[in-house]
Amino acid sequence: MIKVFHVEKDDYSHAGNVSSQIKKELKSLGISTQLLRNIAIACYEAEINLIIHSYGGDITFELNDEGKVILKFDDVGPGIEDLTLALTPGWSTASKKAREFGFGAGMGLANMKRVSNCFEINSAPSGTHLRMEFFEE
Amino acid sequence: MIDYVLDSCNHCLKCVKVCPTEAIRIVDNKVVIDDHKCIYCDKCIHTCHKGGLKVDNSHMSLTFDDYDYKVALIPTSVFSDFQSEEEAKVMFKAIEKLGFDEIVDYSDVEGALYLKTIEYTEKESKLKLTSFCPCINHLIKQQYPMLYEDLIPFDYPVEVAAKRVRERLKDKGKVGIYSLCDCVAKKTLAKYPFANPNSQIDHAMSLSHIFPKALKLKNDETTSFHLCQEGIQSVVSDFYHYGQGTRSLVSVSGVDHCIQALELAEFGHLDDIGLLALFACQGGCIGGRYLWSNPFLGRLHIDTMSCYAQTEVASLKEEWYLKEHQLDEEENMSMKEKMRLYNKINEILENLPRYDCGACGYPNCKALALDIFYQKASIHDCRVKKEGNL
Numbered sequence: 001m002i003k004v005f006h007v008e009k010d011d012y013s014h015a016g017n018v019s020s021q022i023k024k025e026l027k028s029l030g031i032s033t034q035l036l037r038n039i040a041i042a043c044y045e046a047e048i049n050l051i052i053h054s055y056g057g058d059i060t061f062e063l064n065d066e067g068k069v070i071l072k073f074d075d076v077g078p079g080i081e082d083l084t085l086a087l088t089p090g091w092s093t094a095s096k097k098a099r100e101f102g103f104g105a106g107m108g109l110a111n112m113k114r115v116s117n118c119f120e121i122n123s124a125p126s127g128t129h130l131r132m133e134f135f136e137e
Numbered sequence: 138m139i140d141y142v143l144d145s146c147n148h149c150l151k152c153v154k155v156c157p158t159e160a161i162r163i164v165d166n167k168v169v170i171d172d173h174k175c176i177y178c179d180k181c182i183h184t185c186h187k188g189g190l191k192v193d194n195s196h197m198s199l200t201f202d203d204y205d206y207k208v209a210l211i212p213t214s215v216f217s218d219f220q221s222e223e224e225a226k227v228m229f230k231a232i233e234k235l236g237f238d239e240i241v242d243y244s245d246v247e248g249a250l251y252l253k254t255i256e257y258t259e260k261e262s263k264l265k266l267t268s269f270c271p272c273i274n275h276l277i278k279q280q281y282p283m284l285y286e287d288l289i290p291f292d293y294p295v296e297v298a299a300k301r302v303r304e305r306l307k308d309k310g311k312v313g314i315y316s317l318c319d320c321v322a323k324k325t326l327a328k329y330p331f332a333n334p335n336s337q338i339d340h341a342m343s344l345s346h347i348f349p350k351a352l353k354l355k356n357d358e359t360t361s362f363h364l365c366q367e368g369i370q371s372v373v374s375d376f377y378h379y380g381q382g383t384r385s386l387v388s389v390s391g392v393d394h395c396i397q398a399l400e401l402a403e404f405g406h407l408d409d410i411g412l413l414a415l416f417a418c419q420g421g422c423i424g425g426r427y428l429w430s431n432p433f434l435g436r437l438h439i440d441t442m443s444c445y446a447q448t449e450v451a452s453l454k455e456e457w458y459l460k461e462h463q464l465d466e467e468e469n470m471s472m473k474e475k476m477r478l479y480n481k482i483n484e485i486l487e488n489l490p491r492y493d494c495g496a497c498g499y500p501n502c503k504a505l506a507l508d509i510f511y512q513k514a515s516i517h518d519c520r521v522k523k524e525g526n527l
Contacts, residue, residue: 001483020400028503029479030470033283037403044404067472136472
């Protein structure tokens with residue numbers, strides 16, 4: 001099963017809506033609470049990143065036949081300048097506006113990497129592509 | 138436990154749509170509530186303009202003979218209904234005259250647990266959730282299971298108060314404890330008529346059921362009450378920012394607001410907060426639907442009563458209030474089986490219109506799909522599909 005959701009740049013008022021829908025779907029599937037917690041945290045952080053940092057993009061939620069959850073975040077730019085820095089806990093380039101909403105603590109990518117079973121990211125000025133896998137070990 | 142008491146309903150679907158946990162179906166023109174899903178938030182009771190939904194009350198005169206000594210437990214929130222000290226004293230006496238040997242207002246227990254909750258949070262490093270409100274605890278257990286273990290490991294104040302009364306009155310023979318309730322959720326905790334064998338509370342009645350009976354017995358006689366300032370703070374959801382400590386406290390009231398906060402908590406977005414104080418009723422327990430006043434004026438009344446709050450918080454034994462909140466064992470179903478089930482239900486759902494109109498009596502198409510899968514409903518129950526095929 002594959003579902004694609006679009007996220008607009010700077011759409012703070014709907015921040016977290018896609019993650020909520022994905023979370024609801026996974027609850028109805030009945031996955032373990034630990035796995036659900038990891039997916040919820042990663043999905044939310046990544047969704048917020050699209051809103052705060054990108055020019056907008058798509059979230060792809062895939063549930064394959066083995067019960068693996070795959071989340072993909074593809075935006076249309078502007079890309080992450082220094083990926084190594086971006087993965088450092090506490091490093092943040094979030095705007096003042098984002099911080100006022102309680103986002104942008106600089107834990108996003110580091111957290112996602114920590115909670116996912118598989119984490120791939122590549123970035124260029126034309127867009128950042130993030131892919132995470134989650135499954136029961 | 139919430140029962141539909143009318144012969145038939147006019148299918149307005151208001152209760153079906155308002156239920157936050159999708160616990161309601163309309164089957165053969167009757168409202169059917171799934172007790173496993175119901176969190177006793179009372180939204181359906183409130184929304185039914187025909188007044189068709191009710192929760193049982195224990196019968197006093199029919200049960201009084203079962204006990205040697207009868208105690209009425211009165212919650213702090215009742216003080217939001219009184220406008221003067223005199224009025225409270227007269228009403229307490231009138232309630233006693235209904236046939237109780239003693240009335241116990243457990244404001245000091247509510248206050249003690251309020252302080253202990255803040256103390257407990259101070260010792261922790263992660264987000265904790267208050268465990269005062271039965272409705273919220275049901276909600277978390279059912280809809281936000283990954284937060285369930287973050288509940289403060291305390292029992293409900295009313296249960297703790299009942300335990301304390303039992304210990305004090307152990308020489309009085311068979312003690313019957315009657316909880317007078319401000320809300321639906323608190324009422325459903327009792328042993329009778331709600332089948333909770335482990336409860337310390339024998340019977341429960343709503344305050345709005347008791348008040349008219351007590352009013353008839355009201356005269357100049359008075360009795361004392363034992364109001365505690367921290368007890369008041371607890372029931373008006375008064376958790377201000379940092380309490381006495383270093384960890385931040387955030388207070389949320391009303392089911393919809395609580396759901397909003399719990400969604401964020403699940404995303405880890407509230408991890409910097411120390412304690413989320415959650416109350417299903419607006420404004421805290423003073424918003425309970427069995428109180429006479431509204432929570433807005435009620436807040437004024439109870440704050441005015443603060444000057445009579447002379448009672449210290451209760452000293453409680455740990456064994457009375459410590460209670461771990463642990464989820465029942467998860468179903469032993471493999472991921473493959475879960476996937477198969479999930480895919481089958483989604484296949485059925487694909488064949489439904491997915492307008493979530495509710496005309497079939499289910500809150501949405503997914504709920505109907507689930508019952509079609511379990512052969513409790515059929516695809517012909519879908520009105521949209523039926524009309525389309527004509």
